[in-house]
Amino acid sequence: MSTQVSNDKATSASNDTTIPFRLEVVVIPIADFDRAKAFYGSRLGWRVDAEADSGTGYRLMQVTPPGSNASVIFGTQVTAAPAGSSDGLLLTVDNVDTARDELVSRGVEVSEAFHDAAGTLGGGFHIGDEGRAAGPDPERRSYATYASFNDPEGNRWILQEITERLPGRV
Incomplete structure (x- = not known):
């Protein structure tokens, strides 16, 4: 699996857009x-x-x-969605370890940090545990280190460490 990052005008933020979403x-x-x-x-x-x-x-x-x-x-x-059916709501953080420590101090059960076993940038976002490797991304690349937690209803949140934004993102 590979991840493609694009700088094409069609996929990047543009001042030509007339209606912001x-x-x-x-x-x-x-x-x-x-x-x-x-x-x-x-x-x-x-x-x-x-x-x-x-x-x-x-x-x-x-x-x-x-x-x-x-x-x-x-x-x-x-x-009408069933309780706990949201899976993979993404929260970006500057540092997964610090964010994880904060949540744990508030009594939230949070997974250990993980990354994509194949080493593809941003490829660690997996629904299940397959494809995950324990610990932060070995190169500590932006977009490549994660942790997760569930709310009491079973909705799953993913923490994604972003230290440097991709081009075209603020």
């Missing part, structure tokens, strides 16, 4: 609102942006991870 919110499926609220708002310490309770079973919370422009929404009667 920005990822604002990701919806994650949960079954237990209070358990998710305690995890994201209290345990992780993510900023609570909004909370709504209609009194009829509809409950919603929007939280934002530190340093992120995108937020996460969860709640009851928010999505």
Whole structure:
């Protein structure tokens, strides 16, 4: 497997784009609102942006991870997706070890760092454990070291270490 990085105008950011498309919110499926609220708002310490309770079973919370422009929404009667079915939500971090230590200090069970066994840049993003090698990328390349954790509902988050952005990315 190989990963191709492109600098083509069609695939890189361009000032010619007339309509910006920005990822604002990701919806994650949960079954237990209070358990998710305690995890994201209290345990992780993510900023609570909004909370709504209609009194009829509809409950919603929007939280934002530190340093992120995108937020996460969860709640009851928010999505038809089964609870815990989000797999591979990606959080980028400057240093996987530091991020992992922070999460562990907050009581989150986090995998050890891993990388792609084939050594392809950015190729370590695997749904299962196959193709993974223990420890950080041997060359500590940007985009190549990961760790993962699950929320109490079973939604899986991936930490990806990015120390230097690819061309065309801010």
